[in-house]
Amino acid sequence: MKSVERISFLTYGCKVNQFDTDRIVSSLSSNFTITNDNNLSDMCIINTCTVTNNSDAQIVSDIRRLKKNNPNCKILVTGCLAQTNPESLELIQEVDFIVDNANKYLIPKVLSSPIIKKKIISDIFDIEKFDDFKINQKEQRSRAFLSVQDGCNFRCSFCIIPFARGKSRSMEVDSVIGKINDLSKLGYNEVVLSGIHLSSYGLDIGSSLLELLKEVENRVDVTNIRLSSIDPADTSEELIHFFSESKKVCPSFHISLQSGSPYILRLMKRRYKIERFTNILKLIKDNIKLSCIGTDIIAGFPGETEDLFNETYSYIKDSQLDYLHVFPYSDRRGTKASARNDKVAAELKKARSKVLRELSERKKLSFYSKFIGKRLPAIVEKNNHARTRNYIDVNIEKVSLARPGELLNLIIDRVENGKAYGRYT
Template sequence: MIDSSQFETKKAAYYTLGCKLNFAETSAIGKYLQDQGVLRVRRGEKADVCIVNTCSVTELANKKCRSAIRRIKKQHPNAYIIVTGCYAQLNPDDVSKIEGVDLVLGAEQKGNLENYLTFLHQDQSNEVQILSGKSNQIREFSPACSSDDRTRHFLKVQDGCDYYCTYCTIPAARGRSRNGSIASLVEQAKEVARLGGLEIVLTGVNIGDFGRSTGETFLDLIKALDQVEGIARYRISSIEPNLLSDEIIDFCASSKRFAPHFHIPLQSGSDAVLKLMHRRYDTALFRERVEHIKRVMPNCFIGIDVIVGTRGETPEYFEECYEFLKSLPFSALHVFSYSERPGTAALKIPYIVDPREKHRRSERLLSLSESKLEHFMSSATDISHKVLWENASTHDGLMEGYTENYLRCAAPYRKEALGNIELFTPTSFDSEHMLLVDDSARMILSK
């Protein structure tokens, strides 16, 4: 039994790098420490403990993590610094050598922070502790739901991945696929509703694979969540095309609460490259999924992930990718340049793309994405949308929110509108892809 009174004078700062899943997990850690009496540090205050939840999707992500830790140490020179997340799991020794780090927690240990709370009241030593195991030892599903935003919450429904794509380190960083039960996730959604949250984003590593731990299915999950009163909308953060069944698409189209918004990782529009990546679908299946979505949800926002410059992507294969994407009715691309990751099977593929060529290919796809997004936004003007107003804009005098199909909006600020859903009919959009309700918003943006 933990005596929480010993932590009442302690203050903590939290830092998240990377994905929304990390954000949800950091929030869960913060809530747990708060329940033990640890206060969140305020602006200008010095923390007693700093928790850094890291990303390792690329070498650039690793670099950002190292820089962030050094910066945090300067801001909180006497704090006990705990580093966890994917970088800590994959490279615990490297993380332990960063100046200022006191404790490195692996993926399995991250969800059991209560086992390590003694650091808050013990004398600090100069010896860095590493508490991390191998990926095959990561078995526990640790529930997490962000509570840092009054309107939008990120609910972790699944963790880990059984797909071993040749370019990816996630299975090593996160372990095998596992999930919470539908009953437990429904209870978390009900708690969000009780707290006044209106939108929940379902997050995970491979959420379409939901059910490995419990024998349930992702379709079962979304049907159960759809019945939770008080939640205005759900979003599916990202789902593999081979797991995005027609039944899931059709249910979302008829759902009371699931938003017309899908994010689907393609990674390459070349079947040859998809085989090199060990992806579990081909371009024909991907096209079928996208076209089915558009048939039943014409206004649906479809975001697509694509990697450029992966090993084996010859100029001919890239052209296949470009032409395939050009032919699809998507809304926007998330373009990533391939980053070599130690220990991945992709390193055995002999063809290497020059960095300058990667940049050129990335620019072409970003230009294509820009034109597709502008076309999609043009189709969104002069029709009504349900907008959840979330916060005051960085532009004084405006508030911002998102439509059900994930388009960003701005309108003149009204305090009573924040945290509520309103009908909104935009007349135009600006260069930053912001839908505007009238000329007064445009005038504020132009100041």
């Protein structure tokens, strides 16, 4: 497209989306210049999320503001919203092009064509294999994210993501190993393995997440391996035992619970019982002494009465969880939960979310406080900021010449006002 020289990006949602954007950026030809200023770009590529109604509304608002500030900028929308509801995007006059998830990796090729179709849409469920790629990292960060799995075969009653990302598919083991080693050569000390449903890794290629991690342990040079999120239904004793003996996998785990009420878990169509989750927490804490465990919680799921909410609150308060990511329930078109007639009022969802976030803050600070005076390995995120292997966010009080991505040891001196403070040693 001859009129396009400068391209900017807006990315919403999860780390997989950010990784997808990075792939597109790294595949663009040298004929294009990447700019971080949307007001100077000839085209803005918007990689969308559609997990909640709020994310949809924010995206539409940002599109309109961008076009108002830069009327000559062409807007290309891709990602999960473009896959699940392209019709809604067609109604937005500021949108010039729509390319769904099934075709987003073709965007660099599309932009090199003299003419671009207004809409490029395919059936995401037709994609059978993981779309592999070459590492061509253009932007250095403190850690690298590597998407090794895409899609989801399960149908939780609240979730639209399987319809946005398609069937579960995995990168081949040898390809994962090669890419981690490529990232290590680029100077990365930490790689985060991510996926839409990471616990499903390998099911389509005769492998498993555990088998992949065993290969990673023995065949990669990078110091730290971190996992994005795992499913309680697939977190076995064997996997936890591996974590306890691993020299590379960081002792921080995000294990998605969603509710502490057995009744609500059934309504959500989750594949585990609360007792299993409790046992996983105990196994990790008993066997991995530095471990930090976080989870996701949905507040105000349809049918969640005050008593059921209190059941979730009490479970979390008494559990060995260290922090929460709390989301108020959001209706997604086409999901089973959206058809229920026992919805929780918006103000009540907001209030319950606030209560859970306050509980999360107390649990996080309690966890941080256990490590005051302790010497911990960490990775530098900024000159005055680092994150330990067990996921403690530490403010460094003395100016350091350490560069983002460096591995250093630090001592946590104190915890106050919701933050941990320490120094490099």
